[in-house]
Ligand SMILES: NC(=O)C1=CN([C@@H]2O[C@H](COP(=O)(O)OP(=O)(O)OC[C@H]3O[C@@H](n4cnc5c(N)ncnc54)[C@H](O)[C@@H]3O)[C@@H](O)[C@H]2O)[C@@H](O)CC1
């Protein structure tokens with residue numbers, strides 16, 4: 224799914240109105256009905272609905288929802304913020320319709336003294352501002368927001384928590400943004416919802432389709448995407464009747480050191496489970512019996528050093544290389560990584576300590592084979608690319624890095640983003656907080672390496688690898704809880720994840 228800026232979404236709204244065709248007021252009615260249906264499923268008629276409506280279409284939505292709910296015997300009250308300007312267009316029509324219906328208590332408020340009395344069980348509906356917000360909230364609307372945020376009541380935001388920008392909030396006044404428990408957003412997730420710092424405002428968010436015109440969506444360009452199951456299905460390698468293990472590539476994994484052999488075991492198992500034909504795990508001498516015992520399916524290349532990675536094997540047999548988990552940063556390891564990067568000329572996967580070594584030897588970034596995949600978590604990313612003020616800035620730097628060094632940058636997190644050298648950025652939505660556990664990044668490295676070795680193109684290996692990893696994590700959490708989830712469970716559930724993508 225493409226993701227758009229709020230400005231572009233307004234354009235797609237207009238395209239829909241013109242080409243479906245549908246009138247503005249009917250599109251608003253349709254959008255409102257989606258929210259009404261959601262509210263009916265989540266709240267009983269025992270709970271009063273208190274609406275806060277602003278001057279634009281977001282307020283118009285609130286007015287339409289209040290009327291629809293009142294028609295279903297919900298007790299509703301509407302506070303319209305009075306900006307001393309007449310309502311226009313569909314919001315004006317909806318105000319009139321509400322007056323005609325006569326079932327909803329209506330008030331216009333000019334200042335914060337008009338804030339309604341709210342009982343403990345009431346639900347607050349935030350329809351102050353949506354995608355038309357042009358600057359941070361200030362003055363009287365901001366005071367209303369402060370009052371709403373101070374109440375313990377459940378708050379549901381219509382389309383966007385009022386005050387939050389759809390993309391960049393670096394310049395925003397954070398205390399003037401509604402802190403919703405739920406955000407019901409129309410048709411597309413807004414980009415700012417994908418950033419950790421905005422969870423405080425959106426609460427749990429959900430996308431409600433409102434039938435915007437496919438033609439408008441298709442013709443609006445975007446560099447931002449939200450990865451869905453259907454997209455990933457196409458990226459998974461298929462196994463044909465006469466295929467043999469050579470068909471599925473030979474991966475080299477360089478991971479683990481004395482005391483961190485688990486990284487090698489976890490990544491090796493994940494690599495094998497992602498369907499690779501052959502895997503060779505390169506380990507220090509003392510790791511030999513560990514890897515042979517824990518992962519008998521893997522072949523082993525043994526380093527000359529007892530406890531760390533210091534030298535690369537002959538690279539001719541391998542069509543993909545993954546390096547980094549648990550290798551440490553000793554001088555000899557840096558030298559060996561440097562040799563590996565210079566000698567291997569196909570895309571490779573770099574994670575963990577390989578990234579930390581790169582951060583200390585930035586000139587190596589230019590030596591990376593084109594389309595190599597870097598998988599930093601935010602800490603590793605900042606070491607590589609410098610500090611950033613917030614997630615919006617971070618994804619800009621991420622995209623810049625992918626372009627400049629012609630690599631794929633996978634920035635891990637709740638919504639892992641994959642930046643491609645051509646400027647496109649893909650957000651992943653699978654995965655859960657149970658995966659915030661030691662070694663789950665190692666299993667991601669193994670999965671991406673396995674796909675790459677199977678000759679999946681690097682873009683797909685990164686996007687599908689991240690999706691599969693998260694999906695397997697979700698399946699694991701469903702079976703044993705987020706709390707008890709450990710990295711090996713992700714690998715154990717990869718099979719089920721593949722089946723879900725059939
Ligand atoms: N256009 C459409 O067809 C549809 C729009 N929908 C709704 O319309 C919303 C967008 O509506 P609008 O474009 O009217 O915008 P909004 O309702 O978000 O607000 C715009 C109004 O607020 C004022 N404003 C902006 N920033 C302000 C600030 N900081 N302080 C005070 N006033 C400020 C603007 O001058 C304008 O009057 C969406 O979020 C969604 O809820 C839905 O009804 C679906 C269909």
Ligand SMILES: Nc1ncnc2c1ncn2[C@@H]1O[C@H](COP(=O)(O)OP(=O)(O)O)[C@@H](O)[C@H]1O
Nearest residue numbers: 600636637654655656658659661662663664665
């Ligand atoms: N809250 C979360 N929601 C979804 N995925 C998560 C969450 N926390 C962590 N993850 C995923 O778990 C993995 C953690 O990787 P990383 O930080 O490298 O762990 P480690 O170094 O322990 O292996 C990443 O793929 C990340 O996207």
Ligand SMILES: [K+]
Nearest residue numbers: 349352383385
């Ligand atoms: K809103």
